[in-house]
Amino acid sequence: MVGKVLVIGGGIAGMSAAILLRRGGAAVDLVEMDPAWRVYGAGITITGPTLRALRAVGVLDAVLAQGAAWSGGTVFSKTGEFIADLSTTPVEEGIPATGGVMRPVLHAVLSETTRQVGVDVRLGVTVEALHQAGEAVEVATSDGEQRTYDLVIGADGIFSTTRKAIFPDAPEPRFTGQACWRLLAERPPGFDRSHFYMGGDKKIGFNPVSPTHMYMFLLEHTPDDPWIDLADQPARLHALMEGFGGIVPGIREGVLANPTINYRPLKILLQPPPWNVGRVVLIGDAVHATTPHLASGAGMAVEDAVVLAEELARGGDVEAALERFTGRRFDRCRMVVENSVRLGELEMTGGSPQEHNTLMAASITALRQAI
Numbered sequence: 344m345v346g347k348v349l350v351i352g353g354g355i356a357g358m359s360a361a362i363l364l365r366r367g368g369a370a371v372d373l374v375e376m377d378p379a380w381r382v383y384g385a386g387i388t389i390t391g392p393t394l395r396a397l398r399a400v401g402v403l404d405a406v407l408a409q410g411a412a413w414s415g416g417t418v419f420s421k422t423g424e425f426i427a428d429l430s431t432t433p434v435e436e437g438i439p440a441t442g443g444v445m446r447p448v449l450h451a452v453l454s455e456t457t458r459q460v461g462v463d464v465r466l467g468v469t470v471e472a473l474h475q476a477g478e479a480v481e482v483a484t485s486d487g488e489q490r491t492y493d494l495v496i497g498a499d500g501i502f503s504t505t506r507k508a509i510f511p512d513a514p515e516p517r518f519t520g521q522a523c524w525r526l527l528a529e530r531p532p533g534f535d536r537s538h539f540y541m542g543g544d545k546k547i548g549f550n551p552v553s554p555t556h557m558y559m560f561l562l563e564h565t566p567d568d569p570w571i572d573l574a575d576q577p578a579r580l581h582a583l584m585e586g587f588g589g590i591v592p593g594i595r596e597g598v599l600a601n602p603t604i605n606y607r608p609l610k611i612l613l614q615p616p617p618w619n620v621g622r623v624v625l626i627g628d629a630v631h632a633t634t635p636h637l638a639s640g641a642g643m644a645v646e647d648a649v650v651l652a653e654e655l656a657r658g659g660d661v662e663a664a665l666e667r668f669t670g671r672r673f674d675r676c677r678m679v680v681e682n683s684v685r686l687g688e689l690e691m692t693g694g695s696p697q698e699h700n701t702l703m704a705a706s707i708t709a710l711r712q713a714i
């Protein structure tokens with residue numbers, strides 16, 4: 344195990360890595376640029392493999408205590424006619440098949456654990472300079488500190504400045520042609536599993552996130568990537584939900600006054616190996632940002648942390664451990680990004696439902712494999 348580690352970015356990837364490395368005996372500093380360490384208020388699906396990874400980080404019970412767990416889903420036509428039942432089974436004994444939670448709840452569990460295990464967290468702080476000298480990385484931060492580390496982990500998200508610093512020619516995030524609308528609503532009576540409504544180039548889904556609430560997502564084809572003013576978002580979403588059946592009209596009724604609407608154009612990024620230069624390594628969205636079609640971006644971020652901690656714990660040369668880490672992660676993360684993009688393309692172009700279902704099933708089967 345390495346002695347002194349800096350984690351840049353206090354998102355799901357950075358916090359998971361900080362917790363595991365600190366528990367493994369490293370002295371860990373974490374710098375997060377947001378002085379308030381906030382996260383936006385949408386729901387997040389935690390699939391079986393993600394639940395397995397959260398268990399490895401030691402936070403599964405705390406997350407599920409405030410989230411929701413369920414099994415399976417139902418697919419409907421746009422107007423609400425039944426199309427198919429989806430079944431999901433747990434990836435391992437003792438883990439629910441699927442779960443959901445509000446992002447602020449997951450963030451609170453991870454950030455409280457990060458502090459409890461003794462990670463030194465500095466908020467409102469970014470990295471100004473990284474310099475590698477032999478086996479040490481010298482880091483200057485925006486709060487005037489100069490410290491030396493054995494390992495630096497860039498977990499600073501899709502627009503990672505650590506990535507730009509170590510890979511100046513890395514690919515830029517790419518817009519996929521879709522945008523995702525999300526909101527939070529009360530669960531209607533009897534709602535206890537995922538619901539999906541297939542509306543041509545628009546798709547609406549609902550997932551539980553707590554005993555009382557669910558989140559809705561709507562995927563829209565937006566080839567021009569329009570800017571939508573905050574004030575105009577409720578009316579636009581209200582219009583997009585027109586014509587959908589099932590439980591959608593009940594939610595649509597309250598959309599104009601719903602304060603939880605979140606709009607996000609979908610961008611992806613896949614960094615080819617290597618993911619490290621010397622003793623600076625990237626994890627999470629900084630190297631593999633995906634669309635939500637397989638609900639696995641956060642899961643991949645947590646898995647990165649688990650595998651990185653495992654490889655470092657094997658001891659020996661640190662750079663060799665970072666190469667083994669990337670070797671174990673790249674194909675799996677590439678599969679998630681590429682298959683998610685393809686699922687989005689099929690939605691945007693009205694592609695074959697058969698291809699969509701086959702790709703979805705193959706991806707889920709692959710994700711269930713041990714990491």
Ligand SMILES: Cc1cc2nc3c(=O)[nH]c(=O)nc-3n(C[C@H](O)[C@H](O)[C@H](O)COP(=O)(O)OP(=O)(O)OC[C@H]3O[C@@H](n4cnc5c(N)ncnc54)[C@H](O)[C@@H]3O)c2cc1C
Pocket residue numbers: 351352353354355356357374375376377386387388389393468469470498499500501503504505523607609626627628629632633634635638639640641642643644
């Ligand atoms: C619409 C949408 C829906 C999604 N739904 C799901 C889902 O249901 N399930 C799922 O598993 N995944 C989902 N994802 C993916 C998931 O949100 C991401 O994969 C995950 O948040 C990535 O975590 P991260 O820690 O790598 O990056 P981030 O969450 O982006 O965290 C990066 C952190 O670094 C900080 N930071 C940035 N720059 C610096 C800097 N220079 N210095 C210090 N700190 C810095 C940021 O403030 C932030 O706190 C979804 C994504 C989208 C877009």
